Amino acid sequence: MFFVQVWEIVVKYHSYLLKGMGTTLLIALIGTIVGLVIGLLTGIVRTTPFSKNKLLCGLHKTLNSIISVYIEVFRGTPMMVQSMVIYWGYAFLNGGSTLPLIPAGIFIVSINTGAYMAEIVRGGIISIDKGQFEGAYSVGMTHFQAMMQVVIPQVMRNILPSVSNEFVINIKDTSVLNVIGVAELYYMAGAIKAINFQTFQTYTVVCVLYFIMTFTVTRILRLIEKKLNGKANYTICGSQSDSHAEIHVHEQEES
Template sequence: MKKTSKIIVLILILSVLTASLVLLSACNTHSNGSSQDKLVVGLECAYIPFNFTQQTDKNGAVKISNADGYANGYDVLIAKRIADALGKELVIVKTEWDSLVPGVSAGTLDLVIAGMSPTAERRESIDFSEAYYESNLVIVVRKDGNYVNAQNLDDFNGAKIVAQQGTFHDKVLQEQAASHGITAGTPMATFPEMTIALNAKTIDGYVAEEPGAIADCAANENLTYVHLLNNDTGFDASAEDTQIAIGMRYGFEHKDAINNILLNLSSEDRLAIMQEAVEFSTDNTSVQSTFFSRIGNIIKTYYLSILKGVGYTILVAIVGTIVGLFIGLLIGMYRTLDTPKNKALAVLKKIGDFILSAYIEIFRGTPMMVQAMVIFWGFALINNGSTMNVTLAGLIIVSINTGAYMAEIVRGGIISIDKGQFEGAQAIGMTHSQTMWNIVLPQVLRNIMPSVANEFVINIKDTSVLNVIGFTELFFYGKSIALNTYAIFETYLVVAAIYFVLTFTITRILRLIEKKMDGKKDYQIMGSQNMDAESMLREKQAIGGGEQ
């Protein structure tokens, strides 16, 4: 029984350590929203030349507050002018595109300056300033492609064209492609992904704004773009779609001041700022000639970010698995309790069973990415824009998601134990908790260890979904590197190799732990699962559970 006691003590110690980590993280819960001296601006930092990430503060780049690197580009230059005019410190928050509007609505962001069009759908959630740029849509193509000499949309008859997901580019493409004989492909998440698809010849072109097309072609020497004019040789687009404005919550106190700042920028000023942003973006993008040189450059330039991402990935996977296991053990013990004879207690037991069953079904039946969005932004909405620390949010999300799966794993482990052991323990007067902790759970832990190890490996990989709330794990940094280097295949190959090394190494370590738990093979069997009551009594006395 010494081995059993050690296992139980180890679980308790790990649980205490886990709780301590969570409490320490909780101390960092804060509000990103507006303050007297800061202007919090959200953007992707991955939409060249409007906003992008670089490794130094060269060309006046601004430090990103929630990730490594510095932000630069047209949007950042505009944001700096606004912050200076308002007398505020500019704070850049790197945010996924789909989280920008929710961030403003929840009050965690003051402004969205991210090349966003003030569409009617977005105005239902947030307010917008006057326009600070007006787009002209073009189509990026290969220099050796069939459409390099196109002059209008009709010349793209038979072409497969795509656009970025969730943008007005895709909206006008889907609405107007068929009338010009164009096949509108499935929208893609980012422009670098579209350049990869174009280079791979899976598409014939993609829709972009002219400054973005210039930057993309500068980073990809085999690409060019077909110059089109809105409402003429190009797409029919309203001013609402082609204008780019600053998003803010309704009633934002600095809206009038921001509009005055933007109105004082002449068209020549805006053109000069955009040209400057394009130059900065091409200066930031280096094109390596060979496959291995690109991989070498990624590792050399971004190794610190990659290591930080690995650290956070392992942290959340370990804590999430341990806390999830502890949740599963508690739920497993509760759900195996006999129904009390007292009617009131029996009703309470049924209510508890219903709540726990609902918890298990909900968290096993919904994607973790959706859970992350609901928990993180829901917390901000009910707390007036005060956000949960992203690390704490990641720990909570992974822990409760894992707990739902662990609860069923533990339940299966308990059911697998021979009923004779429960009956024997009951016969000698052991309580349910004594039976569980001293007889059943030590066996269950060993039996479910392969499943626990599998959940741990899954958690290492599933932390990648937390990038939607800005959690800086391995995939978050990998995606950032890919979007800013245009070396998407090479970057994700490096990331995939790191994930494989992590999971392979951890799997081998856990198998060694399983063998250690099995103990030595040269032992003598002293009893069996069907031991009689007298043997069970001696066992109980040995663990201090009965009278001498």
């Protein structure tokens, strides 16, 4: 009986469920990418040494404190609360014109992810050995060149597991956007359960769908990671000062 009801939900409301999944993936994907860009920018700014020029140094320090406030505020408040404040704050300030829902959702997820990514990227940059910078400087690169050509490519590879983690978290966390009415998968579940009164059955379906999405995404990102790691006989230098800390990549890595 239970499985019959579950199947009926899938058949009857597949258009809602598919639309919901599409919206969820769209918001999570764009949110993660924009968040990563925000993270990279803030990470680069925050790890750049202060300039000797007093004016530039002052500007840099102000920018750094703005970034810290942004990170602390968005990391320290729930996304659900942020959605309500941003969405209705905009409406109250603009005499009732509301933000379009999906762009609003993407915006909220992006700035949220950005706050987390900022710390992930900063961690990635400071984990790169100082010798890399020194080597780059010694061949005449500026700090910016060294960052873009030498450090960031390594950072990208190192932070990829954390980034895919964020992506998976975003797929699940878009569900809180239902408070402002974004028609993502959880919202659709709410609409369906209000029609058929079969809450448990509806959420069982949605649960499976969320798992399918997150599992597929993690597998794809794992493949990309493997590709970036290169051939089995290729050794990544994790740390040059301590040979024991080197990361050796083997063919038979756990999958």
